[in-house]
Every structure is written in structure tokens, then in C-alpha cells.
Amino acid sequence: MLIxxxxxxTQKDISCVVEIIEKLGYKAHILPGAATTxxxxxxxxxxxxxxxxxxxxxxxxxxxxxxxxxxxxRDWKPNKSVIKVGNAEIGGDELAxxxxxxxxxxxxxxxxxxxxxxxxxxxxxxxxAFKPRTSPYSFQGKGEEALKLLAEVKEKFGLNIVTExxxxxxxxxxxxxxxxxxxGARNMQNFSLLKYVGKSRKPILLKRSMSxxxxxxxxxxxxxxxxxxxxxxxxxxxxxxxxxxxxNTLDLSIVPAVQRISHLPIVVDxxxxxxxxxxxxxxxxASIAVGADGLLIEVHPFPQKALCDGAQxxxxxxxxxxxxxxxxxxxxxxxCEEVAFA
Ligand code: PEP
Ligand code: MN
Numbered sequence: 001m002l003i004x005x006x007x008x009x010t011q012k013d014i015s016c017v018v019e020i021i022e023k024l025g026y027k028a029h030i031l032p033g034a035a036t037t038x039x040x041x042x043x044x045x046x047x048x049x050x051x052x053x054x055x056x057x058x059x060x061x062x063x064x065x066x067x068x069x070x071x072x073x074r075d076w077k078p079n080k081s082v083i084k085v086g087n088a089e090i091g092g093d094e095l096a097x098x099x100x101x102x103x104x105x106x107x108x109x110x111x112x113x114x115x116x117x118x119x120x121x122x123x124x125x126x127x128x129a130f131k132p133r134t135s136p137y138s139f140q141g142k143g144e145e146a147l148k149l150l151a152e153v154k155e156k157f158g159l160n161i162v163t164e165x166x167x168x169x170x171x172x173x174x175x176x177x178x179x180x181x182x183x184g185a186r187n188m189q190n191f192s193l194l195k196y197v198g199k200s201r202k203p204i205l206l207k208r209s210m211s212x213x214x215x216x217x218x219x220x221x222x223x224x225x226x227x228x229x230x231x232x233x234x235x236x237x238x239x240x241x242x243x244x245x246x247x248n249t250l251d252l253s254i255v256p257a258v259q260r261i262s263h264l265p266i267v268v269d270x271x272x273x274x275x276x277x278x279x280x281x282x283x284x285x286a287s288i289a290v291g292a293d294g295l296l297i298e299v300h301p302f303p304q305k306a307l308c309d310g311a312q313x314x315x316x317x318x319x320x321x322x323x324x325x326x327x328x329x330x331x332x333x334x335x336c337e338e339v340a341f342a
Contacts, residue, residue, distance in 0.1 A: 001040075001041045001044070001047075001048045001050065001053070001062055001063065001064055001065060002038055002039070002040050002041075002062065002063040002065060002070070002075060002076055003017055003038065003039040003040075003041070003053050003059055003062050004036055004038050004059070004060045004061050004062070004063065005017070005036055005037040005038070005039065005058050005059060005060060006036065006058050006059065006060040007035050007036050007060075008058075009036075009037065009057075009058030009059070009060075010058060013056070013057050013058025013059070014030065014037055014039065014058065016056065016057065016058075017039050017053070017056055017058070017059065018030065018039060020053075020056070021039070021041050024044075025043065026041050026042065026043040026044050027041070027042045027043045027226065028040070028041060029041075029042065029071060029076075029225075029228070029230075031076065031077055033077075036060065038076060038077075040070055040071055040076050042070060042071065042226050043226075047064065050062040050064065063075060067261070068215060068219060069215075069218045069219055069221075069222040070222065071222055071225040071226060071230070072218045072221045072222050072225060072232075072261070072262045072263070072264055073261055073262060073263070074261065074262065074263050076263075077263040078263070079263060080263050080265065081230070081263045081264055081265060082265070083203050083231045083232070083233050083264075083265060084203070084231070085124065085160050085162070085179050085180045085203050085233075086123075086124075086154075086160030086161070086179035086180070087123075087158075087160060088123035088124065088160050090124075090203075090233050090265050090267065090293060090294055091233070091264075091265030091293050093334070095288065095293070095294055095295070095326065095327065095330040096123070096124060096265075096267060096293060096294030096295075097120070097122035097123070097124065097294060097295050097297065097323060097326070098122070098124035098125075098126045098162050098205075098267065098294060098295070098296045098297070099117045099120070099122050099124070099125065099126065099295075099296075099297045099298070099299050099319065099323075100113050100114070100117055100125045100126040100127040100298070100299065101113045101127050101128075101298060101299065101300045101301075101306065101313065102127075102128055102131070102298050102300070102306065102308040102309035102313065103127060103128040103129075103131050103139065103141050103142075103146070103306075103307055103308040103309075104127040104128065104129055104141070104142055104146035104149050104150060105139075105142070105306070105307050107149055107152075109300070109301055109302070110127055110146075110149050110150070110153060111152075111153065111156075112301035112316075113125075113127070113299060113300060113301055113316075114153040114156070114157050114159060115157070116299060116301070116316040116319060116320065117157075117159060117299065117319075118157040118158070118159055119320065120319065120320055120323040121323065121327075122159075122323065123159065123160055124159065124160045124161075124162055124180075125150070125153055125154075125157070125159035125160070125161055125162070126161075126162040126163065126182070126296065127146065127149075127150060127153075127163060128141050128146070128163060128164050128308070129141050129142060129143055129144070129145075129146035129147045129150065129163050129164070129173075129174070130143060130163075130164055130165060130166045130170050130174075131164075131308055132164070132166055132184050132186045132187070133308070138308070139307040139308055143173075144173055146163075147163065147173055147174065147176070147177040147178065148177065150163060150177055150178060151177045151178075154179070160179040160180065161177065161178040161179050161180070162178065162179065162180040162182055162205055163177075163178045163180075163181070163182060164181075164182040164183070164184050165181050165182070165183070165193075165197070166184065166187060166193075167193065168192075168193065168196050171193070171196055171197055171200060174202075175200055175202055178202070179202065179203070180202060180203045180204070180205055180233075181197055181200060181202050181203070181204050181205070182204075182205040182207065183197060183204060183205070183206050183207060184207050185207045185208060185209045185210055185237055185272075186209070188206065188207060188208060188209035188212055188216075188217070188220045189209060189212070189216065189220060191223055194220055194223035194224050195223060195224075195227055197224055197229065198223060198224040198225065198226060198227025198228060198229045199227050199228065199229065200229055201229070202231075203229075203231035203232070203233060204224055204229060204231065204232050204233070205233045205235055205267075205296075206220060206221055206224065206232055206233065206234055206235065207235045207237050207269070208234070208235065208236050208237060208239070208254070210237075210238070210239050210240040210248060211239065211240055212239075214254060214257050214258070214261075217234065217254070217258075218258070218261065218262060221234060221262075221264060232264050233264065233265050233266070233267060233293075233294075234258060234262075234264050234265065234266040234267070235266070235267050235268070235269055235296060236250070236251060236252070236254045236255065236266065236267075236268050236269065236273070236292075237268075237269040237272040237273055237296075238250045238251065238269070238272055238273030238274070239251050246273070246274045246275060246276060246279060247272065247273070247274060247275025247276070247312070248272065248273050248274070248275065249273070250268070250270060250273035250274065250283050250286075250287075252268070252286060252287065252290045253290075254266070255268065255287070255290045255291055255292050256290060256291060259291060265293035265294070266292060266293055267292055267293055267294035267295060267296055268283075268284075268287035268292040268294075268295055268296070269295070269296035269297075270283035270284045270287060270295065270297065271296065271297055271298040271309070271312045271313070271314075272296075272298075272309075272312070274312060275309075275311060275312045276311060276312060277303070277311060277312055277313065277314060277318070280297065280298075280312060280314055280318075280322070281314075281318070281322045281325070284297065284322060284326055285325065285326060285329055288326055288329045288330050288333060289329070289333065291333070295326065297314065297319065297322070298312055298313045298314065299313060299314045299315075299316060299318075299319040300313035300314075300315075301316060303315060
């Protein structure tokens, strides 16, 4: 249930509503708005009696949420969320480009990649320190040593760092060095990990699992938000289908589907969706056309030598050219929309 406060509700009215919710054993989520404050209730099993809340001082109305999720929805927050990541934003007017190698391999490799990403104008650098690999014999990432290199990249290039954590210990480490914690596709329904990052104050990049429905994807985000971390960025990275011409099937329809229901920003990862270098640019452009808030792109200074995901990595030259093109495309799409709504 959502409790919409009157525009003239006092801080005392809001605190009183929160106190009552907590006394009932539920969790209260305060969302201050431009005109009114909304208090969301989570943790209740059945329907709540709206009359009970409607009679409280400062309460304008109550809204019953019939969807399985609450905090991710536009019922709770009608306007799009803009998530602050380090000194930049995701979900705002600018297209967010999160780029870098699949894994941090060496100082030379990560600095070369970061130089290219900084040169492009992108504000986010991504490199894996903890890699979820299908085979236990594959390169697993360099752990804290890699995180330290990422912190150096941040310092030198002013880029905001996004990197994956696979477990609670990893979250504690990533929090120390990075600006945004990635939860990978394989952990999208690791509910204890979702709850754990829900207690973090760092923004979370939540990748869709390869077999998640829209509801499952949004409920995974809800897990994080229900713990009080409202800074979630969704990421479509391709799903498993019968098609075998690409690593995964990029499900672009999830972008408008998410945007219809949710205020959360959604970015698209054409690198893991395709697994193939030559598909990354066309799929990146298609993602912008459907209204994605950003892109996650793998770029490696020497893709043929990459320890992980080399086949999908762009070369620096390919990446810089793609970055140039997508900026133009994004501007055109925004202008078209402005004209359409004028
Ligand atoms: C990655 O982002 O490097 C990765 C492993 O992606 P995913 O979790 O989408 O497979
Ligand atoms: Mn990768």
C-alpha cells in the first residue's frame, strides 16, 4: 500500500505514519516528492485496511498496489529515477556509457582500456575483479588486486567504477573501491545477496538473468529496494533461446516493458547479448532506438589476448567510432521525442 500525504502534511505527520507502520511490524519507505510525500509499506502479507491510515493526520489518500512489486513501480514513483553513480548519473538526459574490459588482467591492460574510455567521453569504467565463469578452470579474476587497480583508474582518469560482486565478502570489498556494485546475471535470484546489497549505500547494476521473466527481473530489483537501497539500475544482457547464431538473444522489448511499469533506468549490454564483436555496434544502436538509458560495452586494448570474452570485445578504434555514432543517434532520438511531445 502507498500512503500519499497531503501537500501541507508536516514532518510530524509523516513520522507518525512511519511509526504506526513500524509498530505493525512492517517497513516504511519514505519518498519525498516535489509536491507531496509518499510513504510505501512493504512486509505485509495480506491486504491492509486503508481506512486505518486514511484517518491519520496529514494523509490525503491510500493506494492499494495490486502488482507483485511495489517500490520499483511508477505507482510509487511516477517520474523516472535518475541514479547518481560517483560524480555522474544514469537515467538522466545523457546516455550512460559503461565501458571497459571484461576482466582486469594487468596494470598495462586496464590503464590502456581506461585511457580509451576516458578519451571517448564516457563517465563509467567497468572491469571485473571477480568473474563468474562457467568453468572452474577459467580465469576467475584478480580479486582485491584488481579492485586496487580500478581505484587507481578512478583517481587518474576521473572515471566512475562499476564492478561485479559475487558474494557478501565481495560486496564488502567492492564497496571500498568502486562506485557501483554489479550483480551479474547468474546471481539475479541470489536472494540473500540481493538483500545484502540492499543494505549497501552504493548503487546497484542488476543484470537480468538469462531466463528471467519481466516480473522476476523487477522482483529482484524489489528485493534490493525493500532493504532501503533505492539506487538500482537494470541491465538487459540477452536471454537463452533456441537461437544459436549469437551467445544470447537480445530481448529489446524488455526496455519499453520495464519503462511502462518501472521508474528505474535500464541499460543494455550488447556485448554479452551477442558474444560477437561484429554484432555489438548494430545491437548498441538498436538499444538506443528503443530508448535504453545507457549501454554496457566491453572494450579491450588487445581483444585477441583477452583472458575473458575476447570474441565480443571491441578494439579501441571500434569502440571510439561506436561511441561517436551512438552520441549522434541518442541526440536524434531525444530530438524526435521532443518534437513528438511538443
Ligand atoms: C559481465 O558483465 O562480465 C558478465 C559476466 O555478465 P553477465 O552476468 O551478464 O553474464
Ligand atoms: Mn564479460
